[in-house]
Amino acid sequence: MGTDKKVAVLGAGMHPWGKWGRNFVEYGLAAASDALAEAGVDWTDVQFVAGADTIRNGYPGFVAGATFAQALGWTGARVSSSYAACASGAQAINNARAQILAGLCDVALVVGADTTPKGFFKPVGGDRRDDPDWLRFHLMGATNPTYFALYARRRMELYGATEADFAAVKVKNARHGLANPYARYRKEVTADEVLASPMVADPLRLLEICATSDGGAALVLCSTEFAKKHTGSDDLVTIDAVSTVTPRFPQAIIEMPNFSTDSSVAASTVGPTFKESVALAAYEEAGIGPEDVDLAEVYDLSSALELDWYEDIGLCKQGEAEKLLRDGDTTLGGRVPVNPSGGLSCFGEAIPAQAIAQVCELVWQLRGRATGRQVEGAKVGITANQGLFGHGSSVIVSR
Amino acid sequence: MTTKTRVPAIEGWFTMDEGAPALLGSRCTSCGNVAFPKETYFCRNPHCRGTEFAETELSRTGRVWSYTDAAYQPPEPYVAADPYVPFSICAVELAAEQMVVMGQVVPGVGVDDLSVGSEVELVLDTLYEDDEHEYMVWKWRPTDAATTGQGA
Numbered sequence: 001m002g003t004d005k006k007v008a009v010l011g012a013g014m015h016p017w018g019k020w021g022r023n024f025v026e027y028g029l030a031a032a033s034d035a036l037a038e039a040g041v042d043w044t045d046v047q048f049v050a051g052a053d054t055i056r057n058g059y060p061g062f063v064a065g066a067t068f069a070q071a072l073g074w075t076g077a078r079v080s081s082s083y084a085a086c087a088s089g090a091q092a093i094n095n096a097r098a099q100i101l102a103g104l105c106d107v108a109l110v111v112g113a114d115t116t117p118k119g120f121f122k123p124v125g126g127d128r129r130d131d132p133d134w135l136r137f138h139l140m141g142a143t144n145p146t147y148f149a150l151y152a153r154r155r156m157e158l159y160g161a162t163e164a165d166f167a168a169v170k171v172k173n174a175r176h177g178l179a180n181p182y183a184r185y186r187k188e189v190t191a192d193e194v195l196a197s198p199m200v201a202d203p204l205r206l207l208e209i210c211a212t213s214d215g216g217a218a219l220v221l222c223s224t225e226f227a228k229k230h231t232g233s234d235d236l237v238t239i240d241a242v243s244t245v246t247p248r249f250p251q252a253i254i255e256m257p258n259f260s261t262d263s264s265v266a267a268s269t270v271g272p273t274f275k276e277s278v279a280l281a282a283y284e285e286a287g288i289g290p291e292d293v294d295l296a297e298v299y300d301l302s303s304a305l306e307l308d309w310y311e312d313i314g315l316c317k318q319g320e321a322e323k324l325l326r327d328g329d330t331t332l333g334g335r336v337p338v339n340p341s342g343g344l345s346c347f348g349e350a351i352p353a354q355a356i357a358q359v360c361e362l363v364w365q366l367r368g369r370a371t372g373r374q375v376e377g378a379k380v381g382i383t384a385n386q387g388l389f390g391h392g393s394s395v396i397v398s399r
Numbered sequence: 400m401t402t403k404t405r406v407p408a409i410e411g412w413f414t415m416d417e418g419a420p421a422l423l424g425s426r427c428t429s430c431g432n433v434a435f436p437k438e439t440y441f442c443r444n445p446h447c448r449g450t451e452f453a454e455t456e457l458s459r460t461g462r463v464w465s466y467t468d469a470a471y472q473p474p475e476p477y478v479a480a481d482p483y484v485p486f487s488i489c490a491v492e493l494a495a496e497q498m499v500v501m502g503q504v505v506p507g508v509g510v511d512d513l514s515v516g517s518e519v520e521l522v523l524d525t526l527y528e529d530d531e532h533e534y535m536v537w538k539w540r541p542t543d544a545a546t547t548g549q550g551a
Binding site for chain 2: 119120122123127129134135137138139140141142143146149150151152153154157198199200201202203204249250252254258259260261262263264265266267
């Protein structure tokens with residue numbers, strides 16, 4: 001697609017991740033205020049509000065767009081609220097982008113925020129025997145780390161990945177996040193400390209599995225015409241692609257919250273895996289390839305999953321992620337740094353905010369404002385993310 | 400032993416034949432697609448508009464695709480024993496159905512007893528119990544006789 005499919009990012013904002021225990025709306029408002037201030041746009045000039053929903057904070061969370069709009073003060077702005085598990089934030093971005101590209105509005109605000117309980121994510125309460133997410137906990141005791149661990153063990157079996165490789169991902173990301181003011185964990189860890197932390201789901205240990213966090217992130221998006229007028233410059237940071245593709249049948253890799261894969265009896269498995277297809281669609285939409293990417297923010301729900309993403313977003317071939325990591329290519333200063341923000345490893349997951357936060361980081365990196373974690377001269381970045389029930393997203397940002 | 404009545408923890412997902420239990424899936428009468436748990440409304444093969452399904456027993460043995468364990472007690476609605484006893488979980492490839500099905504591994508089998516590609520078979524075992532009932536669920540058990548695991 002050509003440049004006419006780009007939308008500009010005027011401002012990004014975040015509330016620091018943590019376990020603050022306050023109302024999620026507060027985090028969203030803090031992030032929105034920062035994004036509006038960075039954009040130099042007044043709230044009353046926002047025409048469309050895209051909220052990313054949280055399902056653990058009652059009704060206000062289900063109608064997040066309206067909740068944030070009311071809290072900022074009703075202005076009559078149009079609104080949307082999206083839930084797409086971990087990709088909720090990307091769908092909110094995509095809603096805003098579509099409104100702008102359709103010419104229905106010039107300026108949109110995207111906001112996602114969450115307040116999370118302690119410990120493993122568990123399904124929403126009640127006795128729900130027709131909900132696979134409820135049933136997988138009830139019948140198998142299968143938590144999210146169960147699935148991450150199945151993938152990790154698979155990497156060890158297929159590609160010779162070691163526990164030391166997984167620990168090295170954590171060590172790298174912990175170092176990346178040290179100077180990030182929005183990261184929850186800002187502490188260097190050694191491989192020995194990682195490998196000495198308790199096993200949660202073999203072969204994954206406590207320090208290798210992302211925590212659940214409170215946090216908020218926001219973006220102010222607008223048409224490129226508006227941005228040029230507003231900033232008086234052609235030097236824009238733009239969103240060039242938002243991929244929210246669903247899987248293709250038959251899906252041969254077991255995914256949360258399922259009990260089984262699809263069967264390949266009636267239709268054979270061909271083409272890319274779901275996670276590969278998420279990034280491929282983004283590259284195709286932006287008209288670029290993995291070789292054009294300077295940095296990536298990927299969903300390291302576990303240390304091992306980050307390695308899967310290297311391959312799924314095309315930074316290397318299947319089975320070569322460990323080499324990429326060991327060679328330092330994905331470390332700050334390397335060929336294509338991955339998770340310079342520190343990733344989920346340093347943030348923990350604030351579900352509806354996370355995919356937005358990934359884009360915030362890219363925006364600041366491309367503007368050269370990522371103090372202490374800057375990828376020098378970065379021009380193009382990609383995000384990748386996957387959640388339950390066939391959701392995933394990839395966003396490409398360029399300057 | 401026990402005098403409690405054994406009932407399935409969920410109706411219709413597996414046979415209660417304790418000697419040779421089987422998972423109950425569906426087979427689309429139009430395209431042959433197999434699904435577990437059972438499909439009831441529309442075939443999930445996008446090239447098929449089938450709406451009729453035959454119940455089918457899935458293969459009782461398969462090979463381990465991957466495996467892990469649950470070192471920490473899973474949250475509700477998992478009903479954990481007190482004190483909590485960690486268990487293994489595996490994802491098993493069924494050759495005939497060309498699909499992977501997850502399940503707990505029988506008690507006593509740890510991750511060191513499992514390997515990718517090794518054969519496991521389906522058994523029934525107690526998931527949890529109350530004063531009157533034992534709630535049964537499917538689990539996988541290595542067919543390798545050297546393991547210490549015990550099914551029901």
